[in-house]
Amino acid sequence: MSPQISPLSLFFASILTSNILLANFLGMCSFISISKDFNSSNGLGLAVTVVLTITGVVNWAVLHYILYPLGLYYLRFIVFIIVIAAVVQILEMVIDRLSPALYMTLGIFLPLITVNCAIMGAVLFIEIRNYSFFQSAVFSLGSGLGWWLAIASLAAIRKKVDKAPVPAGLKGPGITLITIGFMAMAFIGFSGMLKVQ
Amino acid sequence: MFVPVLLASSAVGVITAILALLISVTDKIVNNYGEVTIDINQGKRQLKVKGGSPLLFSLAEVGIYVPSACGGRGSCGACKVKVTSDVGPHLPTELPYMSKEETAANVRLSCQIKLKKDIKIQIPEALFNIKRYKGKVERIRNVTHDIKEVYIRLEEPNEIDFLAGQYVQLMVPPYDKIKEPTERAYSMSSRPSDRNHVELLIRLVPGGIVTTYVHTRMKEGEPVTITGPFGEFHVRETGATMICVAGGSGMAPFKSIFYDMLEKGKTDREIWYFFGARTKRDLFYLEELKQIEAQWPSFHFIAALSEPQPEDDWKGETGLITQVLEKYLTTQIDRTKPMEGYLCGSPGMLDACIAVMKKFQVPPDKIYFDKFA
Numbered sequence: 001m002s003p004q005i006s007p008l009s010l011f012f013a014s015i016l017t018s019n020i021l022l023a024n025f026l027g028m029c030s031f032i033s034i035s036k037d038f039n040s041s042n043g044l045g046l047a048v049t050v051v052l053t054i055t056g057v058v059n060w061a062v063l064h065y066i067l068y069p070l071g072l073y074y075l076r077f078i079v080f081i082i083v084i085a086a087v088v089q090i091l092e093m094v095i096d097r098l099s100p101a102l103y104m105t106l107g108i109f110l111p112l113i114t115v116n117c118a119i120m121g122a123v124l125f126i127e128i129r130n131y132s133f134f135q136s137a138v139f140s141l142g143s144g145l146g147w148w149l150a151i152a153s154l155a156a157i158r159k160k161v162d163k164a165p166v167p168a169g170l171k172g173p174g175i176t177l178i179t180i181g182f183m184a185m186a187f188i189g190f191s192g193m194l195k196v197q
Numbered sequence: 198m199f200v201p202v203l204l205a206s207s208a209v210g211v212i213t214a215i216l217a218l219l220i221s222v223t224d225k226i227v228n229n230y231g232e233v234t235i236d237i238n239q240g241k242r243q244l245k246v247k248g249g250s251p252l253l254f255s256l257a258e259v260g261i262y263v264p265s266a267c268g269g270r271g272s273c274g275a276c277k278v279k280v281t282s283d284v285g286p287h288l289p290t291e292l293p294y295m296s297k298e299e300t301a302a303n304v305r306l307s308c309q310i311k312l313k314k315d316i317k318i319q320i321p322e323a324l325f326n327i328k329r330y331k332g333k334v335e336r337i338r339n340v341t342h343d344i345k346e347v348y349i350r351l352e353e354p355n356e357i358d359f360l361a362g363q364y365v366q367l368m369v370p371p372y373d374k375i376k377e378p379t380e381r382a383y384s385m386s387s388r389p390s391d392r393n394h395v396e397l398l399i400r401l402v403p404g405g406i407v408t409t410y411v412h413t414r415m416k417e418g419e420p421v422t423i424t425g426p427f428g429e430f431h432v433r434e435t436g437a438t439m440i441c442v443a444g445g446s447g448m449a450p451f452k453s454i455f456y457d458m459l460e461k462g463k464t465d466r467e468i469w470y471f472f473g474a475r476t477k478r479d480l481f482y483l484e485e486l487k488q489i490e491a492q493w494p495s496f497h498f499i500a501a502l503s504e505p506q507p508e509d510d511w512k513g514e515t516g517l518i519t520q521v522l523e524k525y526l527t528t529q530i531d532r533t534k535p536m537e538g539y540l541c542g543s544p545g546m547l548d549a550c551i552a553v554m555k556k557f558q559v560p561p562d563k564i565y566f567d568k569f570a
Contacts, residue, residue, distance in 0.1 A: 104288065
């Protein structure tokens with residue numbers, strides 16, 4: 001049975017109160033390294049959102065129409081990863097063609113979306129929480145947008161922090177992690193307001 | 198028992214196959230750039246090629262061989278080409294090889310530029326003379342325990358024109374786990390007057406694709422493909438004292454240069470040739486060099502061993518080649534005369550020798566070398 005949650009509230013919950021990055025801390029590597037630059041953050045946010053939405057929906061279909069009926073539930077991890085890898089591969093080619101500039105700024109982080117925990121994480125949430133098709137679509141889109149929102153905000157904050165007198169020992173990743181901690185507190189503060197499961 | 202295993206593997210197989218199909222279909226649609234035109238030297242030559250592959254390979258397909266020591270992996274920085282049309286900003290893979298002036302002039306690494314639309318480039322006219330030669334290995338000889346002298350007879354075309362000191366790229370066929378033909382650059386040790394042959398000195402590099410092939414598989418009589426000649430490493434026609442430093446197979450271009458100068462009777466120039474090796478068994482061509490010394494009063498050959506073994510019974514110079522070079526520059530070489538540096542060896546040796554030469558006021562723009570990496 002899918003949980004009784006309205007898609008709209010699930011959508012906002014996944015963006016804000018259960019933000020995949022700041023509430024679940026998934027997808028940190030690229031979050032920290034790419035947020036140095038606002039434009040790249042935006043691009044990567046878009047890419048993650050697209051990949052997450054597509055893989056969420058495709059993996060839901062694979063799970064419900066192939067793995068459950070054939071009793072191959074135990075293969076889900078392998079199959080999910082294969083689907084994610086394929087989608088990233090296709091997206092990479094499309095971005096290279098449509099926007100070489102974005103392709104260049106994303107660089108190595110584009111193929112690395114494959115191993116972005118946020119994506120696998122969201123797909124596994126979909127499976128564990130037993131979402132319906134529509135809920136899965138909304139949840140994965142929301143999670144993607146949430147990731148995008150988080151990385152864009154962090155990039156903006158880091159731009160300010162760069163000009164601030166940060167103690168030498170905290171420069172770079174140190175102050176970034178502290179910043180992320182504050183952001184997470186702000187997001188988690190509202191965590192009870194909207195249900196996700 | 199077998200059914201679930203079979204079912205599981207076939208399910209994963211089918212899903213993977215569908216996704217692979219999707220990827221290749223997208224690849225066909227997205228990466229189809231159609232035919233693109235390469236305009237060389239402002240309309241001198243117009244080439245129509247299939248888009249989608251790197252400029253370096255597209256040019257090679259139509260017989261224009263831009264030098265590339267690494268074979269298009271973006272690790273040697275040799276395949277520089279000036280692009281006059283817009284192909285986007287420099288890639289991170291190109292920047293390490295570009296000086297400020299080159300970046301400003303939009304000089305690019307042709308192996309990193311994917312042909313997506315019509316392009317205008319400028320290349321030296323000399324590149325049109327670079328050809329791909331088919332030949333046969335006539336003789337392979339061990340000159341030391343890890344250096345082989347490979348003598349190649351050219352067949353198609355059967356004559357090569359080059360300046361002593363230049364290099365060619367040797368291509369070896371796929372073997373073992375290497376799935377594609379591989380090219381690496383080697384200086385020619387044969388003299389330019391021996392127009393039907395090319396001789397290379399190839400030292401075994403552990404893990405090296407081409408050197409391993411040459412040392413373990415190449416046989417006399419085997420067909421080979423080489424491309425060339427390339428490089429700016431040749432004797433400048435000045436009267437300056439030539440200070441030459443080599444190590445290992447870096448002997449190759451100097452062998453060619455010295456014999457060429459002897460043949461042409463240019464023995465009035467003063468030459469100091471420093472050759473560095475680890476032990477006595479790494480030294481070679483000593484007899485030949487002695488003969489040159491005998492015919493050429495102002496030619497000085499100095500071999501130095503960095504780790505002479507007790508059984509070597511070595512009476513010559515010891516120490517790193519840079520230390521020996523420094524010693525001779527301080528005590529033996531007349532530094533009031535103009536000097537030129539000629540270097541061939543490992544990148545580490547090159548850098549160290551350049552530093553020593555600069556210290557002794559050899560002008561940096563008069564230190565010549567080809568860096569292979």
